[in-house]
Amino acid sequence: MIKNFIDKLLGKKPSAAKGKKLQFGKREEVGVDAHGIDPALVDDRALNVVRTLKHAGFEAYIVGGAVRDLMVGLRPKDFDVATDATPEQVKSLFRRAFIIGRRFRIVHVIFGRGRENDVIEVSTFRAYMDNAAAEAVSGNERTSKNELAGMKHAVDASGRVLRDNVWGPQEEDAVRRDFTINAMYYDPETQIVVDYHNGIKDAKKRIIRMIGDPATRYREDPVRIIRAVRFSAKLRALGFKLEAKTAAPLIKSQALLADVPQSRLFDEMLKLLQTGHALASIAQLRELGMERGIYPLLDVVVERAESVFVQAALVDTDRRVSEGKPVAPSFLLACALWADVRDGWALRIQQRQHSHPALQDAIDDVFNARIGDVSGRGKLAGDMREIWMMQPRFEKRVGSAPFGLVDQPRFRAAFDFMRLRADAGEIDVVLSDWWQEFSMADDNLREDMVDQVREELQQRQRAPRVHKAPVVKEATGTAPEATSNEPGQDEASEAPKKRRRRKRTSAPKDGADQATSGL
Helix, strand or coil: CHHHHHHHHCCCCCHHHHHCHHHHCCCEEECHHHHCCCHHHCCHHHHHHHHHHHHCCCCEEEECHHHHHHHCCCCCCCCEEEECCCHHHHHHHCCCEEEECCCCCEEEEEECCHHHCEEEEEEECECCCCHHHCEECCCCCCCCHHHHCCCCEEECCCCCEEEECCECCHHHHHHCCCEHHHCEEEECCCCEEEECCCHHHHHHHCEECECCCHHHHHHHCCHHHHHHHHHHHHCHHHCCEECHHHHCCHHHHHHHHHHCCHHHHHHHHHHHHHCCCHHHHHHHHHHHCCCCCCCHHHHHHHHHCCCHHHHHHHHHHHHHHHCCCCCCHHHHHHHHHHHHHHHHHHHHHHCCCCHHHHHHHHHHHHHHHHHCCCCCCCHHHHHHHHHHHHHHHHHCCCCCHHHHHHCCCCHHHHHHHHHHHHHCCCCCHHHHHHHHHHHHCCHHHHHHHHHHHHHHHHHHHHHHHHHHHHHHHHHHHHCCHHHHHCHHHHHHHHHHHHHHHHHHHHHHHHHHHHHHHCC
16 A cells, blocks of 8 residues: 555556556457458548548547447447547647547547538547546545546546546557457558457457456446446347346446436436437346336336337337437437326316416426436427427418428427327327428418318318208297207207307417417
8 A cells, every 4th residue: 555655656557557467458450351341331530530640640540339330340320539649639630629528538520510510539548547546536526526626537435437537558548448349449541450358259259248347347437337238239139248247247236327427327328219229228128127227217218118109209219310310319308208298288278277388387397307407408408398389289270370380490300299199199190191291392282281271170160050050040939849858969069169169269379379489
């Protein structure tokens, strides 16, 4: 202990780290004949980042899951780059680059604009640091914020790493990564894969294996628990399985997630549900006995995954990802929580509250109960609210209402939501078909469609007067007793009139309120 303290004062690496030198692994450089990566699958923007760094005199490789996916013949969704350049040096080489993060400082290099925006994440090789020799804080990221400000390597009382920004050689960077199949480095120019931990062999054997002792690695970063589930779900179709030693501590280690910041858990939950393998991830959670306790919102999604509506949303999300289409967390979460909103809305209407404020109050209750402070009052919440508030507006298909609704920025998401409701049998599929055609039509056809709906409504409103008025008049004029002998007919003829009167007087007001809410 005294020697470690002296080494720390002198800036030397802890002796414990030196004693574990053998676990860094042996560097192997594997050519294309062995790894089989098709260079055509490499993203041009990732290639641009690697070339720029190398031309500036630095080492640079595509790293992590992208290498794994390339090796098994998949086109990666994201590309990460690892280099020996510091974050400041990386940032200086690219016009649109930003240093982010405190726990791990990395650089986001931005390409494109708007919806075509793409990010290449660049990280600096990190040194292997023995957590027993790291600086320790008694609290967490929030309670020890000032204390952590000047630290490069720090852990909390449980051993969870709070800071890891000590740079080192590639061999040490490899050992601090999680799974062997994620610890390979690919140079797209030389087409060489650098492997320290038999990642290529594990990829060929279809094994997901943790580098080092799994229980210790989960304690260092409990989010690795969720990552283990996600990778096993994503690669399951290709025959990958969790190694027994890697899977064994998962359930016992799950309690460690309570110390992870809620915002980070929220992001990991979205990765589980929005990387194209949502259904497989839920199945994997259930198979491992981890369907509850990771994150409250995830508990809701897993619980409702077999309901017709939520399952349709999960299938639709997986389909869109597989087709390369964008997906938004607001849409999937709006689907998962719709039952709460719908039931709360219906209950308030039964209590004679007006439809529009009833829906608003129901939404507020769901935000308070289910989402809380994590993204609950930001853009995500705003998008979810718009999707829900637009649903009653789809019932308005006359006048200017349809034209105003279809021009709303969130119309497409709200329409897709309504289409899933129709597929689940919650509303008439005819309504979904009408809006599908209306959204794709030109102005002239839209006018015709609105006119047709107006005529149909007028015909339904005129029909009772034409057929029932003479009967009522004849009955009252020639046979007064007939009214008392057939009360059911009188009640049936009066009730629709009352409903029509309410609809005619309230519809414009509702439409105005709902249109305002969507702007």
